[in-house]
Amino acid sequence: MSTEDHLNVAIVGGGAAGMTAASRIKRLRPEWSVDVFERTAYVSHAPCGVPFYLSGVVNSVFDLCAYDVNFFKEQRGINVHLNANVIGIEDNYLEVVERGERKRYEWDKLIIATGSRARRLNVGCEELEGVTCVHNIENAPLIKGILNRFDNVVIVGSGYIGVELADAISRSRRVTVIEQGSHPLPEYDPEISDILLAEMRNKVDLRLNEKVVEIVGKERVEKVVTDKGEYPADLVIVAVGIEPNNELAKQIGAELGKSGAIKTNEFMETTVENVYAAGDCAECINLITGKQDWIPLATPANKMGYVAGSNVAGQRIKFPGALKSQITSFYDLEIGKVGLSEKEAVKHGYDPVSVTITTRTRARYIPDGKVTLKIVADSNTHRVLGVQAIGRGISHRIYGAAALMYKKASVEDFFFADFPYYPPVTPVWDPLVLAARNLFRKLGIN
């Protein structure tokens, strides 16, 4: 039996959010029982590392896990159940299939941290050998095995995952990338993604505005058929986005948001008492729009887990929300985004103004490449809504922009924020500052 002094906490999902929440609860309430049920053989897994495993930077998939399961069991006292599939959920217990056996666990407080899954193409034959996704680290060794034997790789989709895989695999294999839209990284504005597009054309066979209609093969995959052509394929990686694992939440009656992810308040509480949600399966506040949004990224996932765990353990802290801050790269191009693109700003009802500049990333006398940076602001409030950048020296600009936008900064703040000057790192007028200054004119200030 449970008393206030000894509660049973169940956490479904052992990814970033789930393990962070579990660790937090055991820290604050060492006497409580915390059980984590993880469907795969891995905890604290970081799918963002898969491209680095495929390119050979990382040798073992186990290295992609922040910590191994024994660390959580022995050092933190968390009951981690691997290969444990939660099949039923009720008011105060879970039904779990664990190593083939059906078991029942009682809970007083529950955290749903079931994450997300790769979206399917639904064109048939997606079960063929050689057709896969890389959403989690489970099938990464399989992909590597195929890559060792075959040459023709087709990647469907050119979001972050598609672009990073194209980078990793095209260094040693023939890669075709098929994208339904007009540009890779569809969340970016074309001023930025045009530059990526040109570089991708140098490295892979990039097929834009093309839709996959069939995947063909007998035992193994043989080719991908689109509305415009056919591509021989030994390996097809489907990277057309993700969707939240919301089935358990539905079962227990928790309300979902428009995105299909679980609705939460600032305390990461769902609409069901004593049930919390965190990570890729949950919605949170978009710090630009102030509205509920689905931001399935690792950093907010960890922090949602921290907040959910803290509140389960009796604290009362708020998760303020996220900015969709992102960095990626393709060969020598670094690419980053915080907040909204211009087209996203319009979609959210803003009246945006923007400036795109191409400028040096460092002092002019230090040899280096260039950066193209776009800043989008609300013409009414002067608040900066988004920053996108591509080229060299991206990360410090994206960090600076994320920090300012977290504090709801205006264009004037971007100009006056006191970034450091050091010739090998930045020119004396940082690209962020320069872009803000150019925006002054469009806004009719100064």
Place this chain on the structure above:
Amino acid sequence: MSTEDHLNVAIVGGGAAGMTAASRIKRLRPEWSVDVFERTAYVSHAPCGVPFYLSGVVNSVFDLCAYDVNFFKEQRGINVHLNANVIGIEDNYLEVVERGERKRYEWDKLIIATGSRARRLNVGCEELEGVTCVHNIENAPLIKGILNRFDNVVIVGSGYIGVELADAISRSRRVTVIEQGSHPLPEYDPEISDILLAEMRNKVDLRLNEKVVEIVGKERVEKVVTDKGEYPADLVIVAVGIEPNNELAKQIGAELGKSGAIKTNEFMETTVENVYAAGDCAECINLITGKQDWIPLATPANKMGYVAGSNVAGQRIKFPGALKSQITSFYDLEIGKVGLSEKEAVKHGYDPVSVTITTRTRARYIPDGKVTLKIVADSNTHRVLGVQAIGRGISHRIYGAAALMYKKASVEDFFFADFPYYPPVTPVWDPLVLAARNLFRKLGIN
């Protein structure tokens, strides 16, 4: 004669602040006369580049100037007077010695942008051949000439300039660094500067707690004598700090601050009507303490110039202040600081708490070095007062910290600021976030 439609603006000093102000005025008031009087043969010179010239990264000192004088004359219509020494200043005119000739220029509005100069040691024999400083780019070619012929270099002082010179010169010459204090970069706390100290010992002969008492030589310098020993020297570079060029300001009766730099308000106005000051010769608000401070760095200098120029031209914009944001490096160590060190915080009357962490700069599976990061906060308000870092991957953390601190961020803000995650750039828990989380405990929150 002057009318509102046609004013004469005189600017004393053609460095970053002066040229930015001049450009701004001509942009807003193309019909006004703007005269810049520069003592040297260079405008828009960037002394921060000198180490890169000495190490050979940059071939010509002219490359260290952001723009050449013809650009300002022809493209921007500014009357630039080179080798023009302002020797007298009165209510409405300047006395200038220009190419040996004494001239008089009337002004309606005046900007003092006289910059700063290297502090002298005052131990005698500082006029010997081979004893110099690198505060401006004028004598850089001379130093390079000496380095081509001689081997023993003594650098006195280990602030930014001393450390950067030691890096540049020790790659090909024997370098002794003599520092009066216990650590290099005296503005840093020892948790950070201890790491630099250890690396400097590998590359140069570092002499701490030692005071230069004499510089000895006949025509050329021969040795440096300290209170503890003697060091043979073919070249002595004195880098013991700088002081503001405030003589003209005194002459015209403008009030000086405690630092000796010119007192200004947010509009960059001095206490004398129609006289403005900007750049290294002027004080501004320290954004942490909220008090007047002397922050002689390139980024604020440019922005003070922008603000002074805007206001001279009839706008009314405020310079909010600066954070003393800085980045430098020594061999593979990058080093950065924003705001106050802990000892500076104590000196300013705060009751600070701090955390120093040493952690990975990137995802654990990406090979890389480490970063040591110290965060200092006010125990009463939880406001972050300063961040210092040393190691690899410094610049994005310093940018993020500067942006947050510009917006008066708390420790909680540092934890929740939504920095991006990308394995080659940062681990999922950024060092800034990790440090903030550790500080929660010391502050008794969460």
